[in-house]
Structures are given as C-alpha cells and as structure tokens.
Amino acid sequence: METDVVVIGGGPAGLAAAAIASQQQVDVTIFERARELGGILPQCIHNGFGNFIFNKMLTGPEYAQHYIDLVKKLKIHIKTDTTVLKITKDKQIIATNSKDGLFKIKTKSIILAMGCRERTRSQILLPGSRPAGIYTAGTTQRLINVDGIMLGSKIVILGSGDVGLIMARRFILEGAEVKGVFEILPHPGGLTRNIVQCLEDFDIPLNLCHTITEIHGKKRVTGVTVAEIDRSTFNPKKGTEFFIPCDTLVIAVGLIPENELSKQVNISMGPNTGGPVVDNNMQTSEAGVFACGNVVHVHDLVDDVTISSELAGKAAAEYVKNQIKEGALKSIHPGKNVFYVVPQHIRCDLKSSVTLYFRVKNIMKNAEIKLTEKNYIVAQKKERIVKPPEIVKIDILPEEANKIKQSVEVSVEGELF
Amino acid sequence: MITKKITCICCPLGCSVNVIINGDNYQVIGEQCKRGKDYAIQEVKDPRRVLTTTVKINFGIQKMLPVKSKNEVPKNLLNECVKILSKVVVEAPIRCGDVVYKNIHDTRIDIIATRDMERV
Ligand SMILES: Cc1cc2nc3c(=O)[nH]c(=O)nc-3n(C[C@H](O)[C@H](O)[C@H](O)COP(=O)(O)OP(=O)(O)OC[C@H]3O[C@@H](n4cnc5c(N)ncnc54)[C@H](O)[C@@H]3O)c2cc1C
Ligand code: SF4
Numbered sequence: 001m002e003t004d005v006v007v008i009g010g011g012p013a014g015l016a017a018a019a020i021a022s023q024q025q026v027d028v029t030i031f032e033r034a035r036e037l038g039g040i041l042p043q044c045i046h047n048g049f050g051n052f053i054f055n056k057m058l059t060g061p062e063y064a065q066h067y068i069d070l071v072k073k074l075k076i077h078i079k080t081d082t083t084v085l086k087i088t089k090d091k092q093i094i095a096t097n098s099k100d101g102l103f104k105i106k107t108k109s110i111i112l113a114m115g116c117r118e119r120t121r122s123q124i125l126l127p128g129s130r131p132a133g134i135y136t137a138g139t140t141q142r143l144i145n146v147d148g149i150m151l152g153s154k155i156v157i158l159g160s161g162d163v164g165l166i167m168a169r170r171f172i173l174e175g176a177e178v179k180g181v182f183e184i185l186p187h188p189g190g191l192t193r194n195i196v197q198c199l200e201d202f203d204i205p206l207n208l209c210h211t212i213t214e215i216h217g218k219k220r221v222t223g224v225t226v227a228e229i230d231r232s233t234f235n236p237k238k239g240t241e242f243f244i245p246c247d248t249l250v251i252a253v254g255l256i257p258e259n260e261l262s263k264q265v266n267i268s269m270g271p272n273t274g275g276p277v278v279d280n281n282m283q284t285s286e287a288g289v290f291a292c293g294n295v296v297h298v299h300d301l302v303d304d305v306t307i308s309s310e311l312a313g314k315a316a317a318e319y320v321k322n323q324i325k326e327g328a329l330k331s332i333h334p335g336k337n338v339f340y341v342v343p344q345h346i347r348c349d350l351k352s353s354v355t356l357y358f359r360v361k362n363i364m365k366n367a368e369i370k371l372t373e374k375n376y377i378v379a380q381k382k383e384r385i386v387k388p389p390e391i392v393k394i395d396i397l398p399e400e401a402n403k404i405k406q407s408v409e410v411s412v413e414g415e416l417f
Numbered sequence: 418m419i420t421k422k423i424t425c426i427c428c429p430l431g432c433s434v435n436v437i438i439n440g441d442n443y444q445v446i447g448e449q450c451k452r453g454k455d456y457a458i459q460e461v462k463d464p465r466r467v468l469t470t471t472v473k474i475n476f477g478i479q480k481m482l483p484v485k486s487k488n489e490v491p492k493n494l495l496n497e498c499v500k501i502l503s504k505v506v507v508e509a510p511i512r513c514g515d516v517v518y519k520n521i522h523d524t525r526i527d528i529i530a531t532r533d534m535e536r537v
Contacts, residue, residue: 036478042532045483047467059469061483061532065513145471148481173470173499192431196424197466201492385430 001105003029003077004320005313006093007113008084008261011039012302013293013309014113015067020313021111022074026320029077029105031084031095037071038064039115039293041302043142046166048193052303063302089265091288109316112262112276112284112291113309116255116298118163126158126251128215131222137163137252141170150174152248156224157181158212162190162300162389164252169198178202179244182210184229187363189254189389191300212249213241221249255298265289272340272359273297279345280354281315281324282308290316297342297357300391304357325349330404335372335411337361339388350398356410357393360386364414369394373408386412423460425453436461465489469531470499472517477509477534484517487527494522502528509536 005021007014010032022028036042041049044060051057054066071078079097086094091110096102118136133152135143141163143149155171157164160183168178181199186208188195199206207226213236214225223245227236257275268277268285275296276284282292292309299305318324327347334341341358356371367386371379371394378400386392394410418439425432425448434457437444443461445454459465468490471481490498498521507517511534518528 042479042483045471045485045531046469047485057467059483059485059531062513065532145483146479146481148471148473173495192424192429193426196426200424201466384428387429390429 001103003027003105003107005029005109005111005316006031006084006091006105006107007111008087008093009039009113009115009293009295010034010037010078010080011113011115011293012041012064012067012305013115013295013312014039014111015064015071016306016309017111017113017290017292017313017316018076019067019070019074020310021317022071022076024314024317024321026317027077028074029107030071030079031082031093032078032080033083035081037068037078037080040138043138043145044166045145046169049302052301053306060302067306084261087261087264087289089286108320109288109290111312111316112259112289112295113293113312114258114261114295116257116274116294118251118255119253120251126212126215129218131215131217131220133217133221133247134215134249134251137161137167137250140167140250144170144174150176152176152246154179154246155248155250156212156226156244156246157250157252159183159251159253160188160190160195160206160208161252161254162194163255164250165190165194165198167250167252168204169202172202172204176248178204179246180205180207182207182212182226184209184211184234186231187388189252191389211236215249216243221247224249255294257295257297259295262291262295267291270297270340270342270344272334273342277344278342279329279347280311280343280350281347282312282343283315283319283324288316288319290319297340297359300389304391304393307355308357330401331407332356332371333407333409334358335409337364337412337414338410341410346396346401346404350401353395353397354401355393355395357391358410359391360388360412363387363417364412365417367412367414369410369412371396371408371410373404373406376403378404378408385417386414421461423457425456427452427456464492466492466495468495468498468521468528470502472502472505472507472528474511474534475506475508476536477511478537479534482507482511482517482534483531484528485531486521487529490521490524490526494524498522498528509534 004026041060041064082097228240292312
C-alpha cells in the first residue's frame with residue numbers, strides 16, 4: 001500500500017491538515033484510533049468553539065461536524081478504528097485494526113496529529129489507596145456525554161484546568177453536588193470564561209492554594225483530606241487539613257502531548273511544550289514529517305489548532321510535490337517571562353507573515369511584548385493583560401522575518417498582577 | 418438598593434464589576450469599557466446562557482446525542498430545561514441542526530442536535 005500523505009489522528013488538527021493537503025491534489029490517508037472522527041470534540045458538548053473562524057460560538061460536536069463533512073467530500077482515505085503503532089525514518093507506517101490486522105503502508109510525508117492525553121494521578125504523586133470513583137476529567141466527560149453513564153452524586157475536583165471546570169457544571173446540571181474545586185497554584189488553570197460560567201454561575205467554591213493530601217475509602221472513595229499550601233514551599237501547611245465527604249474524585253490537572261510515535265523517529269522535542277520542535281511550516285526536525293494541534297503544544301482554543309494545522313497540510317502537500325521552500329533556519333527563543341514559543345524556527349524567504357504562539361510564566365498587566373535580535377526590534381505589541389492559561393500571539397511581517405540573521409527572542413515586560 | 422458583583426468575560430482582562438441596583442436604575446462601577454458596562458447590566462437584568470446537554474438516542478452509533486438551545490435561555494431555567502430533556506428519547510438517524518424538542522419551558526426556544534448521528 002502507498003499514499004502521499006499519512007495523517008495520524010482524526011481530531012480537528014488531523015482533519016484540517018488532511019483537507020488542505022487533499023485540496024492540493026495529493027493522495028491523503030487518515031488513521032484514527034477511535035470509532036469516529038473528531039478527536040476530543042464529540043465529547044466537548046459545551047459551546048465555546050470557533051469564535052475566531054466561524055465568528056460564532058459553536059459546540060465541540062458542531063465544530064467537528066463541519067470538518068468531518070469537509071473531509072468526507074474530498075477524496076481522502078479514512079481509516080477509523082485503526083491505531084498507528086510505529087513509524088519509521090523511511091516513512092513506513094505500521095498500523096492495526098480488527099479488519100485488516102497488522103499492516104504496513106509507505107508514504108512520502110507524515111502529519112502527526114495525535115493530540116494529547118490527560119495527566120493522571122500517579123503523575124502528580126497523589127497519595128492514598130486505590131478505591132473506585134477516581135477519574136480523570138476527560139474520562140468523566142466521555143462517560144457522561146457520549147456513553148450516558150452518571151458517575152456519582154458528591155463530587156470533588158482536583159485542579160482547575162478547563163476540562164475540570166466544564167465538568168463541574170456538567171455534574172451540577174446532571175443533578176450531582178460539586179463540593180469544590182481545589183487548585184494548588186495561586187491562580188486558576190482554566191480560562192476566565194469557564195471560571196465564571198462553570199463555577200460562579202452555580203456557586204461552586206474555587207479554593208486556590210489548596211491540594212488533596214489523602215484519598216479515603218476502601219472499595220469506593222468516601223472522602224478526601226484537603227490542605228492549604230504554603231506558597232513558597234508548595235508543601236501542605238500543618239493544621240489546615242480538613243475532610244470532605246465525597247463519592248467521586250475528578251482529577252483535572254492538565255494535558256500532555258501524546259508523542260510516543262514522534263519519539264520513535266528521534267524527532268527533536270521542545271523543552272517546555274512536550275511536543276516536537278517545528279518551523280513555520282509545522283515541519284519537525286525530520287524532513288517530510290509535520291506536526292500540528294495538541295501534539296505540538298496544548299492549545300486552549302481549537303481555532304488556533306485549525307489554523308496551524310492548515311499550514312501543516314499545505315506544507316506536507318508541497319513537500320510531496322517537491323515544492324517546499326527551505327531557506328536558512330532561524331531560531332526563536334523564549335525570553336523574559338515566556339515559558340515557551342511555537343514555532344521554534346522559521347525558514348525564510350517568507351511571503352506571508354508568521355504567527356508566533358507563546359505562553360507567559362506569570363499574570364501581567366499592561367504587558368509589552370517584544371521580539372528582538374540583539375537590540376533590533378523585529379515585532380512588538382501591547383496587551384492589557386497576559387495570563388499563563390491563555391496563549392498569546394504575535395505576528396512577524398515577512399520583510400521583518402527575512403531580516404533576522406540568526407535568532408530572535410520573545411520577551412514580555414509588565415506589571416506583575 | 419442592592420449591589421451585585423459580576424466578572425466581565427467579554428475580554429481576557431476579566432474586570433470585576435459592581436452593579437448598584439436602585440429600582441430601575443443601574444449604576445456600574447469598575448468596568449473599563451462600554452462592552453463591560455452593557456454586559457454587566459444584561460447579567461444583572463436578564464442573565465442568559467446557551468444550554469448544552471445530551472438526550473438519549475435509540476439505534477444511534479452512540480447512546481447519547483449532544484444538543485443545544487438554538488438561542489440563549491434564562492439562566493435560572495437551565496436546571497429545569499435539563500430535567501425536561503433528560504426524559505427525551507430520539508431515534509437515529511439525526512442530522513446536525515434537527516429540532517429535538519420544541520419551545521422548551523415555554524421560552525419559544527427550540528433544542529437542536531449538534532451533530533449527525535447515523536443509524537446502526
Ligand atoms: C475538555 C476540553 C474542553 C475544551 N474546550 C474548548 C473550548 O471551549 N473552546 C476551544 O476552542 N477549545 C477547547 N478545547 C481545546 C480543543 O478541543 C483542542 O485544542 C483540540 O481538540 C485539539 O485537537 P487535536 O486534533 O490536536 O487533538 P484531539 O482532538 O485530541 O485528536 C487527536 C486524535 O488522534 C487520535 N490518535 C492518537 N494517537 C493515535 C494513533 N497512534 N493512531 C491513530 N489515531 C491516534 C486520537 O484518537 C484522537 O482522535 C477543549 C479541550 C478539552 C479537552
Ligand atoms: S469591562 Fe471591558 S476591559 Fe474589562 S473585562 Fe469587560 S470587556 Fe474587558
């Protein structure tokens with residue numbers, strides 16, 4: 001079997017990349033592990049998707065439906081229920097499904113779009129026995145919204161990431177009682193919109209600087225011990241512990257890019273993103289291998305996923321047709337108060353502007369964002385506020401990008417909040 | 418006279434806004450722009466949200482069908498509307514946008530499917 005472009009993952013990233021590549025007249029094959037296309041969107045039934053691209057708030061399933069309809073109209077080979085197990089440097093893909101068993105396919109280009117998975121209890125070293133009733137937030141979302149299974153009646157949520165906040169509201173509307181959300185950091189992990197519409201709307205308490213120190217229960221969770229955190233040492237403060245009875249603990253402590261496959265071909269990984277290092281075409285360190293969506297870094301908005309995945313799809317098709325332009329590699333580094341920046345490289349001669357996506361380390365007001373090479377300012381802009389949970393963007397004009405000699409740094413200065 | 422505290426969600430700044438209600442008179446304090454003022458008054462007068470939930474579906478490739486209210490419903494009716502919809506059962510196939518429940522809770526707002534669901 002042979003194809004031009006293999007897309008691994010049929011979430012919003014894979015769908016957008018596949019559609020654009022196919023529109024450039026190359027042969028595209030999507031492999032999706034799940035039964036259906038759409039990635040995590042079919043379970044994200046709330047609205048809040050597509051404000052940027054469609055100019056209206058859609059639900060996750062509606063957003064997915066748009067791109068599913070699009071790929072189905074194009075001549076794209078779609079293999080659902082099919083897991084990719086291995087990729088090789090000479091671009092062989094080994095995949096498996098119940099119908100074809102284990103099979104191999106040769107391709108000219110690969111687009112990695114595997115999304116991310118949730119951090120689990122063991123990754124945050126949460127002590128206690130292993131009773132039933134402990135779930136990650138995304139699992140509760142799938143069980144309730146797709147499978148129609150109600151999980152408990154007294155809920156405690158650990159972590160204030162968006163998935164946890166959205167599930168807090170969902171549990172309440174399904175008739176459960178949410179005892180509280182506990183966040184170890186002094187600021188919430190999710191978007192303000194979700195704090196307001198998921199917690200404040202339903203009077204669910206958000207406890208910052210708190211964590212769970214013990215899980216109680218033998219067969220099923222019976223409660224948790226919560227304690228306040230010392231802001232400097234991050235250790236629980238003695239004497240602040242209290243017990244909360246509950247039958248369900250939801251862990252919403254964030255997502256990590258799913259990169260087992262990327263590592264098989266020794267792709268360079270970004271230090272703070274957890275995903276492959278990419279250039280402005282979303283090409284990884286391995287020629288012809290592209291990456292997009294949550295596999296590159298965790299996005300808060302699906303619109304950004306779609307936009308950068310379209311770049312990957314277009315570039316993959318150009319690679320297949322030997323049309324990709326590769327100028328000198330210039331690097332982009334995170335500077336003051338910046339946690340990471342994507343893409344990490346640009347290859348000039350650019351014809352159009354490049355958007356850089358970055359995350360800040362602290363909340364800052366009246367922030368001045370600068371992109372500099374030594375003393376030369378390549379781009380700058382002001383934001384009234386920047387926050388770690390919300391991606392910040394800055395554009396580089398092509399004429400400025402082409403002036404970069406070696407490397408530029410993104411830095412943010414402002415008033416700490 | 419009562420004061421209500423609202424967090425404005427119209428932009429990432431997330432201003433804390435107080436609305437002082439004096440009969441028909443609304444005074445807004447703490448907002449940083451007109452959008453925030455309008456939002457805060459709307460939030461105090463008649464807060465509304467798009468309702469999203471699921472209904473049971475028979476013969477579909479999944480057991481639950483995601484749905485939403487075509488327009489925003491009053492916030493205080495969200496719970497009641499979800500209760501009504503928890504008793505609704507539809508049958509596949511369904512197209513994204515199909516009405517699954519008309520005029521929920523006498524709001525004249527319809528509930529529509531938010532995805533296609535093929536029949537198995
Ligand atoms: C709970 C939650 C709420 C969100 N809310 C919002 C919101 O309100 N607004 C908004 O704009 N964004 C929101 N987002 C973000 C947005 O949904 C994501 O950024 C987006 O879905 C990422 O798309 P993706 O295609 O990269 O990953 P995914 O959607 O995760 O898709 C990846 C796909 O790859 C498949 N896959 C993985 N490995 C393999 C393999 N080896 N072989 C075959 N297939 C594989 C997976 O099965 C999956 O279908 C939310 C995210 C979550 C989790
Ligand atoms: S009041 Fe204006 S500036 Fe403040 S959060 Fe609302 S929209 Fe933003």
